[in-house]
Amino acid sequence: MLVYTVRRILGAIPVLILATILTFVMIDVSGDPLSDLKMATPPPSPEAIQQAEETLYLDRTMPERYWLWITGIGGNGDIGLLQGEFGPSTQGPAYDIGAQIAERLWTTLRLVGMATLFAFGLAVIVGVISAMRQYSKLDYTLTLIGFLALAMPTFWFASIVQTSGVEFNQLVGDQVFYTIGDGRYKADGEPWGAQLGNALAHMILPTIVLMLTSFASWSRYQRTSMLEVLNSDYVRLARSKGLRNHVVIRRHALRTALIPLTTVVALGVAGIIEGAILTETVFQWRGLGDFFYQAVENNDSYALMGWLLLSGIIVILANLVADLLYGVLDPRIRYE
Numbered sequence: 001m002l003v004y005t006v007r008r009i010l011g012a013i014p015v016l017i018l019a020t021i022l023t024f025v026m027i028d029v030s031g032d033p034l035s036d037l038k039m040a041t042p043p044p045s046p047e048a049i050q051q052a053e054e055t056l057y058l059d060r061t062m063p064e065r066y067w068l069w070i071t072g073i074g075g076n077g078d079i080g081l082l083q084g085e086f087g088p089s090t091q092g093p094a095y096d097i098g099a100q101i102a103e104r105l106w107t108t109l110r111l112v113g114m115a116t117l118f119a120f121g122l123a124v125i126v127g128v129i130s131a132m133r134q135y136s137k138l139d140y141t142l143t144l145i146g147f148l149a150l151a152m153p154t155f156w157f158a159s160i161v162q163t164s165g166v167e168f169n170q171l172v173g174d175q176v177f178y179t180i181g182d183g184r185y186k187a188d189g190e191p192w193g194a195q196l197g198n199a200l201a202h203m204i205l206p207t208i209v210l211m212l213t214s215f216a217s218w219s220r221y222q223r224t225s226m227l228e229v230l231n232s233d234y235v236r237l238a239r240s241k242g243l244r245n246h247v248v249i250r251r252h253a254l255r256t257a258l259i260p261l262t263t264v265v266a267l268g269v270a271g272i273i274e275g276a277i278l279t280e281t282v283f284q285w286r287g288l289g290d291f292f293y294q295a296v297e298n299n300d301s302y303a304l305m306g307w308l309l310l311s312g313i314i315v316i317l318a319n320l321v322a323d324l325l326y327g328v329l330d331p332r333i334r335y336e
Contacts, residue, residue, distance in 0.1 A: 008323055012316050019312040020081075023305050024066050033090050033301045034058070055088055056301075069305065079302075081309075087302030091294075097303050100291055101310060107182050108280070108287035112272050112314075114203060115210035119272075120265055122215045127222025127261070128254065131230060142219070150216035154275045158209045158282040165205050178202040182285040206283045210275050214268060221264045225257040255329050262329065266322035270315050 034052050037044060053059045057068055057079065067073070069087060072080015079087040086097035126146070130139045165177035183202030229235060230253055238248045273288075280289030288307060295303035 005320075005324065008320050012320065015316060016313065019316075020070065020309060021066070023308045023312070024069060025062075027301050027305050027308070028062055028065070030301075031299065033299045036299060056090070057088075069302070086306040089298075089303055090300045091298050091303075097300075097306050100303075101288070101306055104287045104291050105310070107285060108273075108276055108289065110199075111182075111203060111206055111210065111280070111285070111287065112269070112276055114207050115214065115276075116265065116269065116272055118207065119211045119214040119218060120261075122211065123218035123222050123261065124254075124258070126215070126219040128226055128249070128257075130219070130223040131226035132249070134227065146216040146219050148216075149212045152213065154209065154213055155278040155282065157213065158206070158279050161205050161209050162282055177205055179205060180284050182283075182287065206279050206285065209279050209282075210272055213275055214272055218261060218264060218268065222257065222261045225260045226253065229253045229257045258329050259326060262322045262325050266318045267315075269318040270311065273311050273314065 032038070033056055034049065037052060038049060050059075057065050057075070060068070064074075068075050068079050070081055072083040072085055075085075077085070078093075079085050084098060086101070089095040089097050126142050130142050133139050162179045165179045169176055169179075178201050181202060183199040235248060235253050238252050239245070276287065277289035277292050279285075280287045281293060284290075288310070291303070292307050294300070295307060
């Protein structure tokens with residue numbers, strides 16, 4: 001297992017290098033970070049534009065800028081991923097991109113992680129029930145719910161959930177659901193238990209939004225995979241030997257049926273991160289979604305590169321975890 005894990009990590013390095021190249025090229029050709037400055041009224045002087053270009057290293061060629069972004073060699077100490085610097089920001093020298101990412105990372109990870117965990121569990125339950133009760137009224141009902149959740153735009157659904165939370169609070173006359181903020185900032189000296197409870201209370205509605213929009217498609221994959229396994233020869237053989245149905249489902253069918261879903265979930269992490277941008281905007285979370293929105297609004301190219309690269313790393317890690325889980329789910333897989 002250790003050797004296999006190391007090999008997979010080493011194999012991810014070329015993918016990560018390719019991701020840095022694609023990220024840099026896409027952002028670099030997407031537009032001029034100084035377009036707002038050049039279109040300002042009154043127009044800035046040529047000296048001011050030249051100074052801004054030198055600050056953002058736009059006076060150098062694309063290969064030179066990529067080398068600077070990775071290594072920081074030849075820069076002014078504010079750029080170089082290997083040195084822990086993401087680059088200068090168009091939002092001013094006081095805006096530290098690395099510090100902003102570090103501050104917001106946990107906010108987004110706990111939302112994405114919780115939504116992924118619950119969406120996976122709900123998809124497994126719904127998928128197994130639908131497969132075992134194929135073409136029944138319950139199957140049709142769960143299928144309808146799944147398609148409705150799949151068809152709802154994330155931003156619209158998040159707004160509906162937020163409004164429903166506000167109306168419920170007004171109906172009961174108490175703060176049951178928190179609809180704004182991530183619950184990180186509390187008064188000094190407050191017990192850890194109260195702070196944890198406050199953070200969890202703020203997570204309920206955003207997690208519901210991300211969970212339902214993800215589980216809808218995952219449950220369909222689980223249903224299809226479960227139906228295929230239930231009709232396989234080895235499951236029929238297990239039943240013919242007199243094993244109880246729940247034993248056949250739990251020990252034989254479910255573990256095998258989870259393998260395709262594990263792959264889908266690993267690939268679906270990117271979609272959840274994308275949904276987190278809209279969800280955090282609606283619920284006013286200061287996470288990576290808000291960071292991305294500000295970067296786009298300010299044409300902050302280095303901030304966008306940092307966000308895209310971090311998202312790519314998360315997806316790579318999710319796929320690594322999926323590869324390791326294959327051996328747990330299917331004993332026939334050996335890590336050699």
